[in-house]
Amino acid sequence: LFLPHSSLQVIPWRQLPSENITMVTEFLLMGFSKLQEMQLLLFVNFLFLYLVILIGNITIVTVIILEHSLHTLMYFFLGALSVSETCYTFAILPKMLINLLSVLRIISFTNCALQMFLFLSFAGNNCLLLVVMGYDLYVAICHLLRYPIIMNWRTCRLLVVTCGVTGFLISAAITTLVFSLPFCNSNKINHYFCDISPVIHLACGVTYVNELFIFICSVFVLVVPFIFICVSYGFIVSTILKIPSTEGKKKAFSTCVSHLTVVVVHYGCASFVYLRPSSRVTSIKDQLITVTYTIITPLLNPMVYSLRNRAVQVVIQKVISWREFSHKTI
DSSP: OOOOGGGEEEEEOTTOTTOEEEEEOEEEEOTTGGGGGGHHHHHHHHHHHHHHHHHHHHHHHHHHHHOGGGOSHHHHHHHHHHHHHHHHHHTTHHHHHHHHTOSSOEEEHHHHHHHHHHHHHHHHHHHHHHHHHHHHHHHHHHSGGGHHHHSOHHHHHHHHHHHHHHHHHHHHHHHHHHHTSOOOSOOEESSSSOOHHHHHTTOOSOOHHHHHHHHHHHIIIIIHHHHHHHHHHHHHHHHHHTOSSHHHHHHHHHHHHHHHHHHHHHHHHHHHHHSSOOOOOOOHHHHHHHHIIIIIHHHHIIIIIITTSHHHHHHHHHHHHHHHHHHHHO
16 A cells, blocks of 8 residues: 555755655555454564563563662663663564554654664664673673672673663664665555665665665674674683583573573574665565564563573562562551
């Protein structure tokens, strides 16, 4: 479906002052439209997963704030990641859920740009936070005696702020490059949210320079951090193998499993989508892969990274028991 004529307006393109080009002012999000008979089922499943993500991440953040025994650097990073992933999913999933129940899935030009900016900001922040958490593991295992000096509170707060600011700056640059292009052809976005490739595919100008810069940004956010994490884990594994006791090795490896799981899923799926040569086409397969790092990865943090942690489980049980006791007393 195309938008009615009233949703388009004639705007002179600055680079071509002698011509009037009909510019797109609204887009249609066509994601999952080919799965028409499964719309309700998808809505129920995605709504359930979104609620689990919200409840899980909010629980983790609340527990970390309320329990003084969890006021350590590891849980500080976990809390920051939970907040970032909650905002990350909020930028995409509510609109996707509404569209699954809608006939005309319209998003304005401005809201599309805003959605892309927020999504890329928190996605970049998540990538960089995973690097910081990997570095924290490296220092804790390889330089245990120097850990309090290297990873002090001031340094860690600065690292978290730097991750956030860097994510916002990169996102602002990419979003500006995408939406500075003229959109004067189709207004159908072949995706369930305003992602880079399906949006830039609709541009009617020359996009080579824009795509090249976006690719460089993707390498900076995905490849460079992943290499850094791999190097950190190289030193971590080397140090763990030198531990004489089998029990000590198991305990050290268990502290890395959750982080490594999130890293592999997040970087693996994101790299497949953003580091390919530009095909300019987003298929159902691409959309399902995108679901992995927009829904499954945020789900992994509370499910795998935090709630499996014995200390967090104990604190949650204490909070639940205290509330039940207070309720009975009242």
